[in-house]
Amino acid sequence: MNRRHLLTSLAAPFAAPFAAPFLKAAPQLTIESYEIFRVKVNHRGGWVLLRVKASNGLTGLGDASHGGGDQNVINLIAEFFSKAKGRSPFDVELYRRDLIATAEAKGRNGSVAFSAIEQAMWDLQGKAVGLPCWALFGGKLHPTIRNYANINRATFDRNPEGFAKLAEPAVRDGFTAIKMASFDGLPKTEPARKEGTDRGIACIEAVRKVLGPSGDLLVDGHSNFNVAEGLEVAKRLEPSKLFWFEEICRGIPVLAELNEKIAMPTAGGESIFGTKYFYPYIKGNAVDITMPDVKYCGGMLELRKIGAMSEAAGLPVAPHGPASPVCNMAQAQVCAAMPNFLILELGYGEVPWRGDLIHPPEVLEKGGLLRIPDRPGLGIELNEKVAAEHAL
Template identity: 50%
Template sequence: MSAMLRRRTALKAFGAAPLALMAGGGAMAAAEPRSVVDGIEIFHLKVNQRGNWVIVRLRAANGLTGLGDAGHAEDEVTIRYLRQFAELWRGRSVFEIEPFRRAVADIVRTGGDSAAVAASALEQALWDLAGKALGVPVYQLFGGKLRDTIPLYANINRSTVPRTPEGFAKMASAAIADGFRAIKLAPFDAIPMGETDRAKIARLTDEGIACAQAVRDTIGPDNDLLIDVHSRFNLADGLKLAERFEPLKLYWLEEVTPAEPLSDLAAINHAAKMPTAGGESITTVEGFYDYIRAGTVDIVMPDIKFCGGLSQLRKIAGIAEGAGLPVSPHGPASPVGNAAAAHVVATLPNFTILEYAYGEVPWRADLLDPPERIGRGELILTDRPGFGIELNERTAARYSI
């Protein structure tokens, strides 16, 4: 038998289609030549005083659309990156997700958070498009789901006004009444980053702890309390804070000190008598490897909008799993961001609970078609293709900036 015939026999034995897929996704593009990126729409929506939502919708030449969440404090800069990256990928297959990530990697590396958020949003939209093109939910593309519903905690920080013990307690009570069994707040946001006035720090620390105590008193001992410190303390003050929170029986204490140096977070983690969590602002897999290796937290919190999207979140979860740590993705996001994250965490054995921005706007669920489904503090997955959602254009138009 000639060498060519032996090669053809081997190809037939292994199956030509899988080999073609291994070659870079060309078989998928050939099977559906119109599954290519054809355009982008950006929806900038007014939410509240804490921020807005930016939703990206990628169009394919076959008429399908994919959604991604690009909400970020620097919306205008993020929108410029969205247009730049989408134009770069015009005419490329919706299945070429890893090539897209690598094509924009250098820009993301130098462009800061806005570039990272834009790249993550488009990566989300490509996965949504890929699932729709293949007629399967995105979680099937990651090996299948391990759960039908996604446990949520209610982050009441962005919706609470006034930010007083009474205000936080009222919002926590509403969330519990709506079926949530875990509540998060960030009661130290009034402390400026890097504040050195000792009297001011002491006063605002006492006020923050009073807010947390009011929420604990409201939700009782059978529901979980999560505290996000937003890196407002130095190591010495952070260690004292952890001690003061011991009576409140926290589910976790999140990001007490800034991420650098990692040794400060590791010291807090070692000393605290409650679990610690963090990692929301890390934008690379390598960064999470260092973060986990340093022993900074008990619970790892990648944010799908910052870490690179669905595929990168899965890689980070794998690193955490290897270290024996659970993951709880950060994300006080739009319903699009929650849908994207849900399709990843549905497949993760070390997933615990997903963040949900509670009470921001009454029209949240109606931004999607079908509407976002939350029941008993859980997001209910759909078996529809992609993320299982489309944008409700009437709602989006009504609240566009």
């Protein structure tokens, strides 16, 4: 019997006898209903937020954005919710055991729907016992979480001036780390491909000037390159002293080869669902820094597990997620208790009302620091007035 089969065969007989006494001891709280809130953001799409209601009236939030088709995600939330309804929000592992294979089979839509309900379960748990989520994940190691400003999603002019123009307010707002993906839309054929590569590098150099020599500059390659191109671009980017070069190309063996050969740190893994697929990615030395996303990886507990796997391999974790303030807080709550947390992603400059979508509003201190609240659960509520004003 291989190890995976052994785990599966162990799960069934043990689950039933252990589940019953636990449920008796857990607070008598069940998941009852849910609402979906959709808000319009920009040309890159909107945000989809889930609010789950429990039997005692408590509510829990989850982010279901950027799922590769919002309506498909919403349909799958309905399907998965029918399985979660009537259960305790404390039964995250039971929810995971029963639905993770179905979610995986549905691709990105499934992982986002699955992860959103899971986030809401943790918010409900925290509120039910009067503790912040970070306390449920091992306690607060980091009172503040450092965010980097991803300026890519709100940069319309894809030239050096355009990127520099959005980097300037990010620096004024106190961010000391900026991410960009200036190789997006790289043409497939020459000579346009070379011109696009040159322009992408010029954009990075322009943002480095705005950020100054001490700021941290992050570049996402969005898997636009092959190995030879990746090596060449990495070499040309050495003077820009990158904090990391993300997703240069696709495939674990290829990433491992690049990772071995280039000097600067590499990062990636945002699309990977679950520990099952993060394990070969980490074991294969694909990157120096892992980037699970609470919306794609399976939720807050899965993020914690992936963080632990990364820690065992000696890798820092920098969660991906340029989505709503709910996504940011769900990740920050887990990261606050994560020994190997490095930095968190924030989608910068997309909409001026971003911070007001939640209550209390999202406020970042100098340095892009998010102070972790001590309120129960995620420590935030949806501002329904703002959500209604920008409803999609």
